[in-house]
Amino acid sequence: MEDLPEKLNQEILFQGLGDFGISTATSSYAPIGFGDYHWHITGDDGQRWFVTVSDLEHKEHCGQGAAAALRGLRRAMDTAVHLSEQDGLGFVVAPRTTADGSSLVRLDPRYALAVFPHVDGRPGEFGQKLTDQEQDQVLELLAKLHSRTPPETTPHTDLEPPGLRGVHTALTELSGTWTGGPFSEPARELLAGHEATVRRRLSEFAELAARVRGRGAPLVVTHGEPHPGNLILGGDGYLLVDWDTVGLAVPERDLSLLSGDPAALARYTELTGHTPDREALALYRLRWSLLDVAEFVEWFRGEHRRTSDTEAAWQGFADTLDHLHSDATS
Structure with a gap:
């Protein structure tokens, strides 16, 4: 921050x-x-x-x-x-x-x-594109992590993103006035402009979640956010930081942040024998965006001030809604 x-x-x-x-x-x-x-x-x-x-x-x-x-x-x-x-x-x-x-x-x-x-090393950046070789190195880490017996302390993860109910509530209150702070009304107007997309993606999420849950796939220890921004390249390879999102989930929770295509995750399949489920990958990639929407909606509906962090959050909210729209129509 x-x-x-x-x-x-x-x-x-x-x-x-x-x-x-x-x-x-x-x-x-x-x-x-x-x-x-x-x-x-x-x-x-x-x-x-x-x-x-x-x-x-x-x-x-x-x-x-x-x-x-x-x-x-x-x-x-x-x-x-x-x-x-x-x-x-x-x-x-x-x-x-x-x-x-x-x-x-x-x-x-x-x-x-x-x-x-x-930790000495070269930190990655969120959104950074990994080479095929670098991605395979991360997949090797995840294969090791997912193979471990979960410690008793490992949290259970909820498939439904925290705050998603708040998005549903916000969608029913778009005709009113949001008064939490300087970004409240602009956020309401921005969400109203993307209402159809958000409702469609919420419905898609619910359908995907029902199908993935129904398969009863085994749960493993997942990091939750193994994107380049949480990687540091040290002398002996990659290190993973920011473990506050660790939790029990299907492997695709982690794998989805590397690719939505099972073929691009072949190194993981080679090491574990598990072929990533395409729908589970799609589910978690969509979940990531909806989680962002939920956090931004809560932020801008609540009390806030104009700061460098809220400025960055505003841009993130706009970008996320644009991504949800473009990804749905591609």
């Missing part, structure tokens, strides 16, 4: 780092990513860390409400720790734990802190 978190006292942040045994020598805010807040920290021993603060009031994929989101986020971080330390998956960039083994520290009722080791 570009903006600093609202009403977070940085002294509380440094106190939280103390729970991880880190005494801060230098710190700098890292305005990267979208959703969480990050800092680069150097301890007084010279060790470098990448610190993430999560806003539990806006962490719906981990749970509805701050208390549930904290439980879900803790389970996700504990799962990453298990995959890294117990299963020996070296590509899992897992959080540091406190002296009592906790992977997460709650800073206050709204915010929670996780601490990750600094």
Whole structure:
């Protein structure tokens, strides 16, 4: 995020780092990513860390409400720790734990802190096109991940994106006035202009979900968002970061972010014997866009200000609706 978190006292942040045994020598805010807040920290021993603060009031994929989101986020971080330390998956960039083994520290009722080791390497970018060789390398990581016995802490994922009901509600309220902030009325007008497309894609999602559920395919440990923006190319290959979306699902949850064509995922089939389901790939690619719509609708219908983050969110909302339309007509 570009903006600093609202009403977070940085002294509380440094106190939280103390729970991880880190005494801060230098710190700098890292305005990267979208959703969480990050800092680069150097301890007084010279060790470098990448610190993430999560806003539990806006962490719906981990749970509805701050208390549930904290439980879900803790389970996700504990799962990453298990995959890294117990299963020996070296590509899992897992959080540091406190002296009592906790992977997460709650800073206050709204915010929670996780601490990750600094990783040397070349970070990818969201939307980056991987070469065939690079994609096969990522598929090899996913094949290893999906083959592991799920830790008991692994969260269950809901196929229906969090907030989707809010989109249905918003579609019934397009004739009114949205008053949450400067983007509320423009968002209402933009959604109204794409109403037919959104309704059609929601119906398509429901039909695909029913068919995929009906197949009863086995569930595996999935990362949730293994796109290039969550990859770091290190000396020994790719590393996967951002494990807050880890959860039990069919393999296509991860594979869909690499391709919607089973033929392009042949390396995964070679390693696992599983041929990706074309409809499940389509389902999760559509789910990704609808999840974005749900988050943007909630954001702009609620109270907000004009900031660099809401400016970026507005562009993301417009782009997502355009994508839903073009993908439906292609």
